[in-house]
Amino acid sequence: MSGYARQDLERPLSFHLEGLTNTTVVIGDIARWKAEGRNVQALNGFHFIDIDELTPELLEKQKADMILSPLVAHNFDAVDVVSKLIELEFRGKYRAVSDDIPDSEIIRKEVQLFAPEIDFDLLLMPNPELGFN
Template identity: 40%
Template sequence: MTILIISDAPDPAPSGLSLPERLDVRCISLDGLEAELSGNPHPDLVLSPLVAPTFDALDVAQRLAALRFRGIYRAVAPSIPDLRLIREEVAAVAPGLDFDVLVLPLRSH
């Protein structure tokens, strides 16, 4: 399985995270998306924050749709006030995109 993580952070994966060898995980910026999808087989799963400092899920969805991405796109957020509204907004800009939001609450230490 190939997973593409779109992030502003240089390495968005938690430190010490051990992934199974059968997973191919690549981390890129949103600006690198077109080059990543044109030069490689499309990933099975794309992950991004719902809202990042320089982009949001609508930006990612629009680019994925323009590139004819047919995999799964999930945006990650700690909480969501209106999930239905977000799904509708993404469907409006990227009809047919397999999109949803993963709500992962922030852990307190």
């Protein structure tokens, strides 16, 4: 595991969300999440949407300063989200969430090469089966 990935595991999620004052838009497969019993109701500071709902009007209405999504979802991945954010001229932060993966730095570099104007990073979540707390 790279030092950067280890550092991500040791930082709380609040570290990655620090300094945000507006809404964080969470992109996911909302119908699937609901069917799995996940809570996707609006939470204070978070707004849940499907990728097709990501529009300039939504970003303006929500005053979105961060976008969160899975790195890989059932019907999209981080490259799809980045492409849409470029199209929308989004200037906030985009964070993709994933299980701890080997060589996460490669993904960061690929996205930065593809879209240098996007403030992108990975939030790596430890796998509980590996004994991380």
